[in-house]
Every structure is written in structure tokens, then in C-alpha cells.
Amino acid sequence: MRYIIELDMIQTIGIAVIFLILGIKLKKKTKLLQKYCIPNPVIGGIIFSVISLILRYLKIVEFKFDTTLQNFFLIMFFTSIGFNASFKLLKKGGIKLVHFLFVAVLLIFFQNGVALIVGKFLNINPLIALMTGSTSMTGGHGTSIAISESIQIDELKTIAIAAATFGTVIGSLIGPPLGKKLIQKYDLKSNDKVDDEVKEDDTIHELDEEKFAKAFFILLLSMSTGTILNIWFKKIGLQLPVYIGPMFIAAIIRNLFDILYKEIPMKEIQILESISLSLFLSVALISLKLWQLFDLAGPLSVLLLAQIITIYVFIRYITFNIMGGNFDAAVISAGHMGFGMGATPNALANMKSINEEFGYSKLAFLVVPIVGALFIDFFNITIITFFIQYFG
Secondary structure (H helix, E strand, C coil), X not given: CCEEEEECHHHHHHHXXXXXXXXHHHHHHCHHHHHCCCCHHHHHHHHHHHHHHHHHHXXXXXXXXXXXXXXXXXXXXXXXXXXXXXXXXHHHCHHHHHHHHHHHXXXXXXXXXXXXXXXXXXXXXXXXXXXXXXXXXXXXXXXXXXXXXXXXXXXXXXXXXXXXXXXXXXXXXXHHHHHHHHHHHXXXXXXXXXXCCCCCCCCCCCCCHHHHHXXXXXXXXXXXXXXXXXXXXXXXXXXXXXXXXXXXXXXXXXXXXXXXXXXXXXXXXXXXXXXXXXXXXXXXXXXXXXXXXXXXXXXXXHHHHHHHHHHHHHXXXXXXXXXXCCHHHHHHHHHHHHHCCCXXXXXXXXXXXXXXXXXXXXXXXXXXXXXXXXXXXXXXXXXXXXXXXXXX
């Protein structure tokens, strides 16, 4: 008989932090992990998930987590991203935003097309096959649950969640190595003419308690105000991710500060951005149910393998080249692998891992969060609905 251990949100974040620290330590001591730029939260999270899988398989113990704080840190992360969206930076990234949105939307068509073609070859219900397409790959867990619950097929939700879980893990594992491979193969260098705000220099910036408190309070106020904006979105019929409202509010505040020439504590906000991303991913990854992957039947495994190959080849040759074939394009490709197979936070973690080793890409951290957080869900859900209506 299996013993169930239920952890509340405080205990859950405690376990997440322990394995995040373990991931940091192991990466520092393991050349293989450094070689492939695997993000710290992924290392620790997968270790715990494997332990959890073994304990469950042996019928010793099963863990149940309260992931409330996962959502909190997710919203905090995207709110902090909103503060990066000044019009000054947006003007510089304008045409590249259009290019990246184009390739992201094009990948959605490829994902669904491949799912239907392979599904037909395997004689699988088209609706089941589509759950392994952009629903779970570009859409992640949120879109997977939303779409699968709207269709009256019992096993659809389980299939979609398992596929999204699979995509989240694989996207994090192969995204950074892809970016690193492109950078090394073409000998690419970071040559951003960065603004003073984001320029890396040798100056030691001491943390100021007042500024740090101000940054934290601004983030919390933006998050809470953004939830009110989300209510308005729902009233006019827009079903958007919970972090969209706070992100919009943060962008508005940032630009108001710019217009009024008021100082905003960006360095402190960026620290909170990094912390919240690590904690969100850590909680998400320790709560992975790896046995969902083993529950996939043979044909579903073939469908997912087809997605990996399609997405990898697409990003390697189409995303990389359309985005310029340079250092920025390599970092963006690593990021596209993250949210093209699961979630925008994974994309940011992939890019951060690359930048830690090879240098900063201002363009990548501008276009990927904006497309991944603000635009792609709208296009993805619209395209999925089209495929379900005409091919389901």
C-alpha cells in the first residue's frame, strides 16, 4: 500500500528550493551539464521527479504538492518582464517582432499538420493526434487543459497533459544545446550596442534596501492591478493567461516612468525576475508526473517523436535563418525551442542559460517574451479551433 505525503504550499516551495540548490551545485561540478547549458531548475527538478517516480513505482510513497506559489511566481516573472517593455526598446525590436511572430505561427501549422499526417498513418483519431500538436507543444499545460476539456472524449485530457509534460522536459533539455551548437558552429558573438540600462560592465552595484523594497512593492501592485484588468478581459470575451493583465500594467507603468523621467529600480526588478523564474520552474518540475510519459501508448510515442524532429528541424533551419542567422538568432532559437515545446518561462530559462556562457542578447529577451506571452496564445487557440473544426 502506497503512503501519500501531502505538502502545503510552504513545504512545496521548500522542497523546490532544496532541489534548485542541488541543481546549481551539480551544474558547477558537472562538465556535461555545463556543456549543454541545462538550466539549474531543470537539473534539480528532474532529479526529484525521477526519485518520486521510483518511490511511486515501488509503492512506497507518492507526493502531492500544493502548487499555489507556482502561479504566484509565474505572474511575478511576467510582470517583471513587462517592465522591460519600454517604447525605446520596442522601436528597436519592431521588425524582428514581426519576423518572430511569423515563424512562431508558422510552427503552429507545422505542428498540427504533422500530428494529423502521422496520426492518419497510425490510424489514430484526429482529435487525439491534435493533442500532440500545437495544443500541447506551443500551448503547454494551460492550453492543453482548456482545449481538451472542450471536447467530449474521456482520455483526451490525460493525453494532452502527458504530451505537454513531455514537451516541457524535452524543450528544456534540447533548447540550450541547440543554441550552443549554432553559436559554436558559426562562431557567433554577442555584439549588442546595449543601452546603459542593460549594459554589463565591471562596476559593482550594491543593493539598496529602499530600491529593492520599491521594486518589490511595484511588482506586487502591478500584479494585483493586473488581475482586475484580467476580469475586464473576461467580460469582453477574451480568455487570456492570468499573467497578461499584470504584464500590461507593468509595461504601462514603465513607459509612464519614462515619459515623466522618473527613476525605476530596473536592476532590482531584474533580480526579482531571475528569482521568480527559477522558483516557478523549480516548483513546476518537482511536481512533474513522469509516469504520465510511460502511460503513453506506442502510437502516441511515435507522434511525440515526430513532433521533436519537426520542431528541431524547423527551429534549426527556419527560425534561425529568418531571424538573421546571427548570435541573436541562435539565442532566439534556443528560446523558441522552450515555448515551442511547452512554455514561455522555459524559453526564458533556455536563453538565460545560453547568455550566462556566451553573452547577453537584448533582442532575444525582447522579442521572445512579447511574442510568447502576448501574441502566441491568441493565434494558437484560433488555429487549433480551425484544425478541430475542419479535421477533427
